[in-house]
Amino acid sequence: GQNIDQPTEMTATEGAIVQINCTYQTSGFNGLFWYQQHAGEAPTFLSYNVLDGLEEKGRFSSFLSRSKGYSYLLLKELQMKDSASYLCAVQDSNYQLIWGAGTKLIIKP
Amino acid sequence: GEEVAQTPKHLVRGEGQKAKLYCAPIKGHSYVFWYQQVLKNEFKFLISFQNENVFDETGMPKERFSAKCLPNSPCSLEIQATKLEDSAVYFCASSQSAEGGYEQYFGPGTRLTVT
Numbered sequence: 125g126q127n128i129d130q131p132t133e134m135t136a137t138e139g140a141i142v143q144i145n146c147t148y149q150t151s152g153f154n155g156l157f158w159y160q161q162h163a164g165e166a167p168t169f170l171s172y173n174v175l176d177g178l179e180e181k182g183r184f185s186s187f188l189s190r191s192k193g194y195s196y197l198l199l200k201e202l203q204m205k206d207s208a209s210y211l212c213a214v215q216d217s218n219y220q221l222i223w224g225a226g227t228k229l230i231i232k233p
Numbered sequence: 234g235e236e237v238a239q240t241p242k243h244l245v246r247g248e249g250q251k252a253k254l255y256c257a258p259i260k261g262h263s264y265v266f267w268y269q270q271v272l273k274n275e276f277k278f279l280i281s282f283q284n285e286n287v288f289d290e291t292g293m294p295k296e297r298f299s300a301k302c303l304p305n306s307p308c309s310l311e312i313q314a315t316k317l318e319d320s321a322v323y324f325c326a327s328s329q330s331a332e333g334g335y336e337q338y339f340g341p342g343t344r345l346t347v348t
Contacts, residue, residue, distance in 0.1 A: 155334060165341070218289060219333065
């Protein structure tokens with residue numbers, strides 16, 4: 125079966141760094157997406173990885189290891205507005221997005 | 234338009250009634266996706282369209298759920314004879330392509346409450 129695992133909830137301090145992990149087992153792989161979803165709102169795109177390595181985009185970076193079925197999202201210089209759910213989604217061999225349950229990130233002052 | 238539009242924002246139906254949700258994709262996007270999100274849990278893929286053609290319907294419940302994307306009209310998702318477990322937020326997303334690397338842009342969602 126297809127499975128995506130991420131921690132349910134994480135807490136971090138404003139100004140700090142946090143890493144959100146995602147492991148996956150899917151039938152085929154055509155890339156991994158990270159989305160941010162604030163409560164009551166639609167998800168917004170953060171990053172896409174299809175090759176191994178680190179993709180950096182401002183305060184956010186995303187890493188992928190296809191051999192390990194593993195990705196992480198790294199958030200630096202945390203701000204209160206970063207409090208949200210972070211969703212990991214893998215595009216399988218049929219280009220269908222398989223979603224994790226999301227990680228709720230709580231930022232404390 | 235520049236954003237995915239979904240209507241209505243909220244929809245309340247009694248069990249057994251019909252519910253119809255609408256989605257207007259971003260202009261120029263040829264792919265539309267429907268997802269169901271129950272109680273803030275993970276998204277469940279329902280169906281996708283390439284223009285007016287069904288692209289992937291493997292997530293669509295065989296009974297009671299149907300969807301269409303007709304030319305020059307918003308796409309629609311219809312639930313016949315709603316059940317309590319259909320209560321969820323239904324998100325529509327659009328994309329230039331269904332292939333890897335093309336992000337999906339999400340609408341604000343329609344919250345369906347079945348009583």
